[in-house]
Amino acid sequence: MSDNEKSRTPKDSHYARLRRAHRERAHPGTAPKRPARPHHPGEAPPDAQVRLYGLHTVAAALANPARRAHRLLATRNAFARLEIAADALPCPMEIVEPRALDVLLGSDAVHQGVVLEADPLPQRRSSDLADTSLVLVLDQVTDPHNVGAILRSAVAFGAGAVIMTTRHSPQESGVLAKAASGALEYVASIQVVNLASALEDLTAQGFQTVGLDSDGAAELEPSLAGGRIALVLGSEGKGLRQKTRETVSVLARLEMPGAIRSLNVSNAAAVALYAARRHLAGRT
Template identity: 70%
Template sequence: MTDHPKSHTPKDSHYARLRRAHRDQAAGGPAAPSARPPKPQHAGRPAPADRVRLYGIHTVQAALANPRRRFMQIYVTRNALNRLELDENAAPCPIEIVEPRFLDQELGSDAVHQGVLLETAPLNPARLGDLGETDLVLVLDQVTDPHNVGAILRSAVAFGAGAVVTTSRHSPQESGVLAKSASGALELIAYVQVTNLADALGELKDRGYRTIGLDSAGADELEPALDGGKLALVLGSEGKGLRQKTRETVDVLARLEVPGAIRSLNVSNAAAVSLYAARRHLKG
């Protein structure tokens, strides 16, 4: 009796193609084609010079609730408009209903826009003189990543800080990436940018703040260094930490005691931990 040849399934053909491609490559022939080509990236279009583009449901909701904002235009999908619970006839600026692909083209393929883009004027710059009676301030010494700064803004609001102070150079300006990472916090806290950080630390001292630089080589642990009724926590950049001038200017250098195998934290995580400790001290 003659055996019938086995039928070739698509799976069999797939593995046969892989084997042939492997043999071709080993013999110097063409390499096996990639199973999935890389997804093309699109950077989006730049915002007009007088506008900031904010995106994401929560970010846009927080901005629309901020009376300090001046709005120009909302681009939104019908579904996102329903999620925003925004009345088209009572909106603070013109609304245009668009398709998601329009927002992809405007913002780029990496932006998680959730179907909404708000064009608004930048917030008026905050100043140290606007701090009022807040007892807790966070100071960033050239932290450059907008994702980190956005996460720090969110933690600062959560722990009741009155301001985040940064340098006007080597720090992120107001942007959609910063606002999205802050998840609404940019609308709720003073984001102060100063020309000279050492002068700003001196002004904070004159206002009664104890300035504490976070440094892994600090002589004291953070908790014992927390003293007085007004605190300014100072954190350095992602790579280099505090600059020498900043280290010389703060009242004390303190470290977060990290007992694990990893001896340092991301700057946004270090900010959250130190804010928690500072708030407990101030409440106590």
């Protein structure tokens, strides 16, 4: 950390700005946080809770008024890097040694000295997208690292929601949240039971549903139309399911002149989001 970074006050810090941004975006009448229940060190959280870890992930979660936090575990150095006073936290906090977090999460988790035990975020509905012009739809993308990276790209390009199937999609977890690097707190994550019905609902709301397929008849950019776009991406191995292919408005491909003709789903999502955002910006 540089001398300039050390001399910054919490008011001017990156994480303080995150907290202010979340407060400004909070809806009026947000329910106050309920008192955290007693929790003993080393006790596993209830099944309904998640353990979020990593500095960016935890800072964004603490700043999110929609996130109900229960307990923060942090090393002294990590807590100092969060740049938030203990009395400003929305939950109890314990200073711990790094080894305690290794034991709690496993040695493979890159926790950066901080863990937050919290409730999963409230789910939204696919019909609740009135102010959204760009969404992503994932057809059974199962890898939490891929979904986390997709969430990060969705926030970067201003997508309003990421829609996933209830089955064959990763649930909210520390691994997914770490891969998203805080993006989980900024974009609505919506789970649906029947993806085909959700796509039909999006069409009824005025979205052009565009299925990404390497064998699509048309290139993506000239296929985009209208002022609301839903990009639909298939699973890591099989791509879009047949029912999904039949339901989307159009099947399109990313034109790739190189020897490799396909991308990892998270990379394909980022490229498609960039193209869709340029199309929407051109309309305005």
